[in-house]
Amino acid sequence: METSEKEIFERLTAVEQSLKSLHKRQDHSDELIKSIYEMSVEIKNMREDLNGITEQVEEIERKPAKRWESIIAAIIGAVGGSIGTAIITFFIK
DSSP, X not given: OOOOHHHHHHHHHHHHHHHHHHHHXXXXXXXXXXXXXXXXXXXXXXXXXXXXXXXXXXXXXXXXXXHHHHHHHHHXXXXXXXXXXXXXXXXXX
16 A cells, blocks of 8 residues: 555645644633633632621621610610619608
């Protein structure tokens, strides 16, 4: 089986084209991998930022509850003080 130089040249050219195509795909794959890595780093940073924001929001949500507790404590103290004063005044007279 004899192959002519022309056939060898055509086959070699086809192999070269195929190899170039594979290199282009590999380069594209490398770019995609790099992009995915960068996105994962950004997502990690965003998650850390979100955790910080969540903590701040929870702290802000707790402030009104603390104020409400302080108001209730003040009212109870005032009522208790008034009752105590009334009782002392009643016994003093």
